[in-house]
Amino acid sequence: MSDESIAVPELSPPPEKHVGTGGALAGPVPWIDKSGAVGGVFKGIRSLFTGMKITVGYLMRPSTVVTQQYPENRETLKLPDRFRAQLAFNHDANGYHKCTMCRICEEACPNVSIIITGREKPAVSKKELDSFVWRLDSCTFCNTCVIVCPFGVLRFDGTFESSVYDRRLLAYTLNEYAGPVASVLEKIEDPDARKAAMEPRDPYGGHAVIEALIVKQKAKKVAEKAAREAARVARVAAKLAAAVPPPEAENAG
Amino acid sequence: MSWQVKTIAQRTGDLLPGSPWTAALYVLLTILAVTAFVTVAGLVLIYAERKIAAHFQCRVGPMRVGWHGVLQSIADAIKLLMKEDIVPRDADALLHILAPVLSFAGMLLVMIALPMSPSLQVADMNIGVLYVTAVSGLGVLGILLGGWSSNNKWSLLGAMRAGAQIISYEVSATLALLVVVLFAGTLQLSGIVQSQDTGWWIWRAHGCGLVAFAIFMIAGTAEINRTPFDLAEGESELTAGFHTEYSGLRFSFFFLSEFLNMFVLAAMASTLFLGGWMPLHIGHFAALNGVMDLLPPGLWFALKTTAIIFLIMWFRWTFPRLRVDQLMRLEWKILLPIGFVNLFVSAACVVTGFYFFAR
Amino acid sequence: MSVHVSTLQARISGESTASSPLSTEEYFVNMGPQHPSTHGVLRLVLRLDGETVREVVPVLGYIHRGIEKMGEHGNYRQFVHLVDRMDYLSALANNWAVTMVVEKAAKMETNERIEAIRTLVCELQRIQSHLLWWGVFGMDLGGFTPFFYGLRDREQICDIFEKTIGARLTMNYIQPGGVMFDIHPEFVKDVKAFLSYLKPKLVEYDALLTENVIIQERLRGIGRLSAARAIALGATGPVLRASGVAHDLRKSEPYGLYAQVDFDVPVGTDGDCWDRYWVRMEEIRQSIRIIEQLIDNIPEGKTFLVKPAAKIKVPAGIHYSHLETARGVLGVLLVSNGKESPYRIHCRTPNFNNLWCIGEMATGGRIGDLVAMLSSIDIVVPDIDR
16 A cells, blocks of 8 residues: 655654743843853844745745635636535436435434435335435535435535525435436437436536537537538539530640 | 935925915925825735735735736725724724824824935935934824723723833834934934945944844834734734724724834835945945946835835744733843944944944 | 632622732733634633733633533434534544444444554544644734644645545544545555655744744743643643643553554643643654554455444443543543433533633733633633533
């Protein structure tokens, strides 16, 4: 598990237990003090310059700036996979989830942030999930619901921009189909790409993934049309060339 | 090369017999110009402080308002203008209103004496140094009144600290000033600048100038209440010290005068020790002096002042704060004896003519 | 032994003990609940004689949330995440304290890998907590720059936690029966990179703050706390060790993998602010040593040995277990009646006891000293009120 590529420097020695300054400010006045404290004063003054060297070092190296310009860096900002920002359902390729409404997560939730409603199916005597409501406003992101779920239905993802202007919007219904709608899916011709569009996407992809796909398809169609047109023009030109001799030849003759 | 010093006050005086109304207009314009300069310089200083502090601390500072946040100070000024101006119920309303005005006025009055270039000085009094020391003491009155009238124990503590601190450190600052006055032989600020045309006092006086400069910088930093001497408003101790109860425009007056005091300190330090608008001259080496004269004197002044302002900011963003008794001990037991000894040594140097390029 | 109880009102209206020959008057000032250096909503009532502090009376309860009572209404696994919110800078150690008492009482098994991961993340968090303290300490003493340096380096640890645990502050990672996730594949690499980043930074910290003459002058001899008084007041952690008592549960009652690693317990001599500062700076170095010994030797194994949804039942009786967080001893007393939820849970939190040392230290100091002392105790207010 070790990684040899990282050079680990030696640990610096601990700070001197009592770096003497001779009590220039707190104790007796240094040049009256007989314990040879004048040297300590110079040491103290030097310590001030050492500190100033450190700070100006950072001023001189703008590369040490660690500030992240947040809304501008959305493109590059990636939160880790495990980051707990929003509870979500794991949907399969067809947009189905495996929640059986066993209510284990509801019971495990320490602060009643999960509210599950459903009903019995009388014919098969199985339960059917109506809505899986997750309340972000009371959630403490403890991840207990995710680890107790026996079917792996729940996950936390890193969609962290969940601020809204109305508190009521913080109650999410998780079991809705979360992928693109049918009319959008229809436009995707390639079945594999369609499946990919329905899979859980990364938190920043959003609809851009599908839109890019559609744009690509359109571009492909336009290119095909242009190629056909060019071929037609070439054919017509060849026909004309065969029917009529080139004018330059006449002039030369 | 010799400079013809012509202050704005002199020009007004020349105009007065012929066309008094023009002279009056001139005075009015000067007042406007000084106020405008104070405002603009304040905004620039605040922006510079924020940017420099940010880069000391691996941050970038304001970035949103304008290119790299250059308009941030203006946005903040507008915000402060629009904020509610609160006078606490049990405060002494008159003094509460008067305090920031006094603080601001003290700073503004010093402004007119600063020689920024041979032609850019409002008034050149023959007791310039004395005037600056006297008038800059007015600022402490504003701080004391502000802390007292707010009827808040933290404010009062801050004000008392500021009062004790500024009055104590003024002694050392004045001792350091006197060294230069001794060497230059004049109290007139333009005269002090002219006296440095063969070299700046910081190096011409065999170390006396350097010691005086160090004392002046320490005492000056203490006088303008900046870290490591910001006990008057020590945020972690007194929440905001004497201006805890101030908001809006009145707070901005305190804030502006605090920043402009930094400019005044830097301008005074550069005038007294670094030659003010005088270019870097070494004795009578005409070649070097000629090259140095290529830069206009106003630019020299600006460069020196900027350098010292940067130094003060550098102090602030590096050092922690002193404790109140350490502050007093530093002044009365360390700076003051050194200052006196330095003054005596300088006097001896002046009497014996023992300094570089003595006349 | 008799206990003298006086109300705040009685103290305020009590007789003045001003000692100055001049005609002076003592006055009371409320420091907090909203004050920059009380680090939260702590209220200190100060009796001042000019700048000199005569008496400090901490007034608590501004962030009391009843965490212990809430714990009685849920099961044991639900209680673990609540203690994240006590000492939020030692969330993992808090998790572990509850986990430890539950595991001990319910006789749940763990393995070496789980213990190694727990030890590692707790030590990382100790560094994280001390880095934040270092920055805030600098800020309380008037230097703003250390605050940003401390937080900047703490962020690196937060990023490591974010990858493995998925949270930066309230982790809920150490669970009865294991840890919530296995470590991230890049965890070892990241921790090593961080250590090699932090070591030069420690030198920088020393140059910027530790060796600074102003810091030395402001800390040395300030806020003395004798070993006897520290023990009597129940102080633990760096506060106790700075007073010269080498008490560290990681050494004296090793839990986790602390018995297998080699580290020293830094001990102060005077019990002043400077010793508390020094002990914490040295503890960062010792934590680095512990991590370095463990990081390459994480044993293989499962990281969760029970079914997370399984009910935990603790046999009836009184159970106690404690460990060392970044601030001292966190003990959890659990009274069980054999059901799924605890009958009563009590947390002996380090900050509560450490806070009361301020009364002992601050008397006779200045206001500036008081801020330094309060900061050197390193309190986290939600841990005091719970």
